[in-house]
Amino acid sequence: MAIDRRRFLMRLTGAVVLPRVAMSRQSAGGITKLTNTLSLVTGVGTNVLALSTSDGMVLVDSGAPQYSSALTASTSRVRTVFNTHFHLENTGSNEALNGVGAKILAHENTRQWMATPYWVPAEDRYEKARPKAAHPTETFYTSGSLKTDTEQIDYGYLIAAHTSGDIYVFFRNSNVLAIGDVASPVRDPELDYFTGAWIGGRVDAMDQLLKLSNDNTRIVPGYGPVMSRAELKTERDMMAAIYERTVDRVREGDSAEDMLKAGVMNGLTRSFKDPKKLLYDVHKGLWAHHNKLAPNVV
Numbered sequence: 001m002a003i004d005r006r007r008f009l010m011r012l013t014g015a016v017v018l019p020r021v022a023m024s025r026q027s028a029g030g031i032t033k034l035t036n037t038l039s040l041v042t043g044v045g046t047n048v049l050a051l052s053t054s055d056g057m058v059l060v061d062s063g064a065p066q067y068s069s070a071l072t073a074s075t076s077r078v079r080t081v082f083n084t085h086f087h088l089e090n091t092g093s094n095e096a097l098n099g100v101g102a103k104i105l106a107h108e109n110t111r112q113w114m115a116t117p118y119w120v121p122a123e124d125r126y127e128k129a130r131p132k133a134a135h136p137t138e139t140f141y142t143s144g145s146l147k148t149d150t151e152q153i154d155y156g157y158l159i160a161a162h163t164s165g166d167i168y169v170f171f172r173n174s175n176v177l178a179i180g181d182v183a184s185p186v187r188d189p190e191l192d193y194f195t196g197a198w199i200g201g202r203v204d205a206m207d208q209l210l211k212l213s214n215d216n217t218r219i220v221p222g223y224g225p226v227m228s229r230a231e232l233k234t235e236r237d238m239m240a241a242i243y244e245r246t247v248d249r250v251r252e253g254d255s256a257e258d259m260l261k262a263g264v265m266n267g268l269t270r271s272f273k274d275p276k277k278l279l280y281d282v283h284k285g286l287w288a289h290h291n292k293l294a295p296n297v298v
Contacts, residue, residue: 034218034226035174037150044071045089046222049178051171053148055079059102060169060178061222065092078102080146082155083136084180084222085163086113094134106136107157109165113195121194122277158182158208160201163192170212177213178220182206183235186224188272191281198285199243200292206236238269246282256280 030042034049041048045064048071050057056079063071071093072078083091083106091114094104114130143156151173158166161182169178181190182205191197210233213219219227227235245264254262256279265275272278 034176038171038174038176040220040226041071043067045092046181047178047220047224049169049171049176049220051148051151051153052076053079053150055148058082058146058148058151058153059097060084060220061090061180062093062097062104064089068093068096072096072100080105082106082167082169082178083110084169084178085166086110087163087181090180090222091130091134094136095131098133098137103138104136105138105140105155107165107167108139108141109163109195110167111136111139111165113163113165119194156208158205160197161205162190162202163197164195166197166205168209168212174218175214175216176218176220177209179209179222179232181222182209183219183227183232184221184224185227185231185235187221188274188278189239189281191278191285193281193284193288196288198289199239199246199282200286200289203236203240203243206232206239210236234269241268242278242282246279247286250283250286256283259283 032040032042034040037052039050041050044067046061048063049060056077058080059078060082061084062081065088078097078100079102081094081097081102081104083094083104086106098104114135117126117129119125120127141157143154145155146153151171154170154172155167158168158179162180166180166182168180168182171177182202189202191199191202209219210229213229213232215229217229219229219232221227242264246259249259249262249264256276259279260276265272265279
């Protein structure tokens with residue numbers, strides 16, 4: 001049931017010419033064994049976790065669509081796929097895996113976003129609904145668990161952290177926690193405010209993840225290297241600092257540009273590629289959740 005590394009790398013090497021900017025910042029086709037049964041696959045648009053069991057493989061996310069053939073040809077029979085959220089780079093092989101009988105499990109909000117055309121404000125366009133074969137075949141609302149011969153897999157909802165349908169997947173026996181795009185040590189935070197995500201939800205979600213984990217937990221983001229609990233705590237504290245620096249300014253009428261000029265992004269634990277976009281998303285999300293803010297709104 002193990003991943004065929006050589007075949008995967010050969011197929012993926014032929015795919016790197018495809019237009020994928022993120023490939024320059026993440027190893028192409030790397031496979032890292034985390035345990036005897038659990039491997040991390042990179043270079044397919046997002047980090048993919050692959051658990052080998054006697055009954056087939058369990059994947060967390062399915063990568064971008066241009067890597068579907070490489071991913072499906074390089075894994076044994078896949079029986080279950082978790083989608084951490086609805087974005088295409090996380091669900092791109094859903095159709096192919098559904099076609100070979102895999103169960104695709106996600107939050108109900110993920111299914112709804114995949115089934116419905118929606119407006120993408122940042123790109124000034126509509127995103128078409130995904131084909132039904134790409135949709136999750138089973139959904140949940142709060143939490144659940146799955147037992148294999150090697151793992152107790154717990155999963156649960158992370159409300160309004162990156163999208164409205166984020167989930168975690170916790171391989172308890174291996175002490176490996178997949179968190180999707182709720183945090184990343186190298187990628188700018190993305191807050192899909194038009195789905196309901198906001199900075200307060202992101203901080204709350206990271207608090208939830210910190211409670212689930214311990215000092216030995218390996219935390220796998222959707223993008224970038226595996227994180228420790230201490231690194232996740234640093235990321236959480238940084239996002240909480242941004243929240244504290246912006247919430248009053250938003251209530252009092254500052255724009256994202258005003259906040260950037262005022263230096264609210266200065267002195268943080270790391271810098272960002274596009275701090276203006278992050279502040280724009282923070283601003284939009286805070287207004288969308290105005291009922292949670294103090295009453296001194298202009």
